[in-house]
Amino acid sequence: MTTSPTLRLDGIGIGTLSAVSLSVAAGDIHCLSGPSGSGKSRLLRAVADLEPHAGQVWLGEVAQSSLPAHAWRARVMLVPAESQWWADSVGEHLPAFPAAEDLAALGFEASVLGWQVSRLSSGEKQRLALLRAIAQGPSALLLDEPTANLDDATTRRVEAWLMGHARQRGWPVLWVAHDPGQIARVASRHWRIDGTELRAEEVAPWR
Numbered sequence: 001m002t003t004s005p006t007l008r009l010d011g012i013g014i015g016t017l018s019a020v021s022l023s024v025a026a027g028d029i030h031c032l033s034g035p036s037g038s039g040k041s042r043l044l045r046a047v048a049d050l051e052p053h054a055g056q057v058w059l060g061e062v063a064q065s066s067l068p069a070h071a072w073r074a075r076v077m078l079v080p081a082e083s084q085w086w087a088d089s090v091g092e093h094l095p096a097f098p099a100a101e102d103l104a105a106l107g108f109e110a111s112v113l114g115w116q117v118s119r120l121s122s123g124e125k126q127r128l129a130l131l132r133a134i135a136q137g138p139s140a141l142l143l144d145e146p147t148a149n150l151d152d153a154t155t156r157r158v159e160a161w162l163m164g165h166a167r168q169r170g171w172p173v174l175w176v177a178h179d180p181g182q183i184a185r186v187a188s189r190h191w192r193i194d195g196t197e198l199r200a201e202e203v204a205p206w207r
């Protein structure tokens with residue numbers, strides 16, 4: 001497998017969405033928007049092999065259907081809007097000690113690893129879910145409104161951090177976003193769900 005694969009959706013059908021096709025190149029970020037309930041999260045779940053769907057997803061030369069679901073999900077990593085936590089402390093969810101620069105970029109010190117999950121705010125959970133996802137060593141990222149609970153300054157920091165990692169590690173990223181400003185800042189392409197279809201939208205020319 002190549003280290004910097006393209007993520008390709010080929011005729012994905014799920015819920016009311018039919019035959020969604022798009023390609024996200026390595027290191028590139030595409031944003032996905034659309035009205036509430038239009039199917040953004042379900043589309044990401046289909047790409048992550050968490051819901052049955054029509055069509056095929058490719059990561060480079062590897063087809064989703066050729067791998068067990070857990071192996072696919074380890075490569076094509078979904079960070080859902082609401083993260084799940086199963087152990088008591090933050091550190092128990094991480095496979096290794098995170099890089100100091102990643103902790104700092106997300107606004108944490110190393111002591112966060114000893115924090116109880118029950119004390120985390122929504123925004124802390126959201127940032128730590130991102131840290132946990134990248135710690136698994138994915139090859140592609142699916143982000144469902146990853147800054148929804150964050151203030152403006154923190155949002156900008158998280159955007160810069162994600163963009164830097166996507167570029168450096170060659171991840172294709174599919175990112176659900178509602179804010180046109182965010183889409184203009186992070187995305188090279190913008191797809192909008194319109195009924196049963198996905199439409200390409202202009203990305204702001206001043207980007």
Ligand SMILES: Nc1ncnc2c1ncn2[C@@H]1O[C@H](COP(=O)(O)OP(=O)(O)OP(=O)(O)O)[C@@H](O)[C@H]1O
Nearest residue numbers: 015016034035036037038039040041042043051081
């Ligand atoms: N497993 C399922 N089976 C059937 N319908 C579902 C299932 N999961 C979600 N839905 C429905 O599919 C539609 C799309 O849901 P989805 O969560 O993808 O919306 P969304 O575009 O992400 O919305 P929002 O912006 O509000 O988060 C909704 O009407 C939802 O109720």
